[in-house]
Amino acid sequence: MTAIVPDGFLALAEDAQDLLFREARTANTFTSEPVTDERLRAIYELVKWAPTAMNAQPLGIVAVRGADAKERLLPLMAEGNRAKTAAAPVALIAAADEDFHEHMPNIWHRPEARENLAASPGRAGMAKFNATIQLGYLILGVRAAGLAAGPMAGFDAEAVEKEFLAGGNLRAIAIVNVGRPGPDAWFDRNRRLEYEQVVSVV
Amino acid sequence: MTAIVPDGFLALAEDAQDLLFREARTANTFTSEPVTDERLRAIYELVKWAPTAMNAQPLGIVAVRGADAKERLLPLMAEGNRAKTAAAPVALIAAADEDFHEHMPNIWHRPEARENLAASPGRAGMAKFNATIQLGYLILGVRAAGLAAGPMAGFDAEAVEKEFLAGGNLRAIAIVNVGRPGPDAWFDRNRRLEYEQVVSVV
Numbered sequence A, B: 001m002t003a004i005v006p007d008g009f010l011a012l013a014e015d016a017q018d019l020l021f022r023e024a025r026t027a028n029t030f031t032s033e034p035v036t037d038e039r040l041r042a043i044y045e046l047v048k049w050a051p052t053a054m055n056a057q058p059l060g061i062v063a064v065r066g067a068d069a070k071e072r073l074l075p076l077m078a079e080g081n082r083a084k085t086a087a088a089p090v091a092l093i094a095a096a097d098e099d100f101h102e103h104m105p106n107i108w109h110r111p112e113a114r115e116n117l118a119a120s121p122g123r124a125g126m127a128k129f130n131a132t133i134q135l136g137y138l139i140l141g142v143r144a145a146g147l148a149a150g151p152m153a154g155f156d157a158e159a160v161e162k163e164f165l166a167g168g169n170l171r172a173i174a175i176v177n178v179g180r181p182g183p184d185a186w187f188d189r190n191r192r193l194e195y196e197q198v199v200s201v202v
Helices: A014-022 A037-047 A067-076 A079-087 A100-107 A113-118 A123-144 A157-164 B014-022 B037-047 B067-076 B079-087 B100-107 B113-118 B123-144 B157-164
Strands: A059-064 A090-097 A148-152 A170-179 A199-201 B059-064 B090-097 B148-152 B170-179 B199-201
Touching: A014 A123, A014 B037, A037 A123, A037 B014, A037 B199, A059 A067, A059 A123, A067 A079, A067 A090, A067 A157, A079 A148, A079 A170, A090 A123, A090 A157, A100 A113, A100 A123, A113 A123, A123 A148, A123 A170, A123 B123, A157 A170, A199 B037, B014 B123, B037 B123, B059 B067, B059 B123, B067 B079, B067 B090, B067 B157, B079 B148, B079 B170, B090 B123, B090 B157, B100 B113, B100 B123, B113 B123, B123 B148, B123 B170, B157 B170
Parallel strands: A059 B199, A199 B059
Antiparallel strands: A059 A090, A090 A170, A148 A170, B059 B090, B090 B170, B148 B170
């Protein structure tokens, strides 16, 4: 694909730009090639380094891969998403852990953050905001593994939480199908906004 | 830096892994090297390709670079963030455009989405959610340009909107300092959660 970023303004190599941004696409079909535990771990071990506020890392992931688990997930998806998720070797339930503050003494240099956040009415919002930033990292991390991601917001979040996230304080924010793209995996690419429509400099 | 991702599970080259995830750090100090319009454009032209729901692309950016504009921004920052933003060659106000649906006929293959979204009570939430995913892409895009990002949530959002985002329907979600890291630009790295604490497979 022709690069449209002018030479010299990015440090990232062009093939990496293609892999993560230009050639990767949201996939709607998948091959049957499994996504192994090792590959899921490699993705996590890469994206975990990207930043969150107070290093809070509220993103939790349930990787739905087994046939039984998939059977439990499919009816909770919006109808238009069921075939895609049925075909995906794994579907990642991305969730915001509202109890992320319990980890603070191990992950932040000010251990009193745990108590402060325990009492903070903004904690749930902070969990969702930072887990959503991490969802952006995760989508690019899936692509970094040479796989296609298919992020979806169309599912019954409450039912997914009850079925897959019980016993914690996790809110489902997205489900991301992951695998190798199958036949006719995507539509034509839709247009992006122009730089001038998005960015202004003052 | 030693790679801890085992060989063969990622397609992204190791130096690109380092650039985006392992060696890049949240910077608190910056050199005076300017961030040019060309570089801002190159970052946008890269990250614009990453996916959003319905290709909605609700992220809007005001790049605060001029001395006058910086003077207007600093008092709206939390006190602990002022020195960092004063030192940064540019500070990006990242915002969620709640009127993103107006672009739908140009960016989505179903033009009726504009009318449907115009009437949808979920539109503001969709704007914030997708702009926040895009914030994750943007942070990695800044790193792809060989620059350091310093994302911050500590500022008076309402005042920033009044001062910099008037005339639109934009909600400020973060401010990201951008530039070359200066002396003592970061603290020691805080610990990340273990794979087993974050990911479970069912």
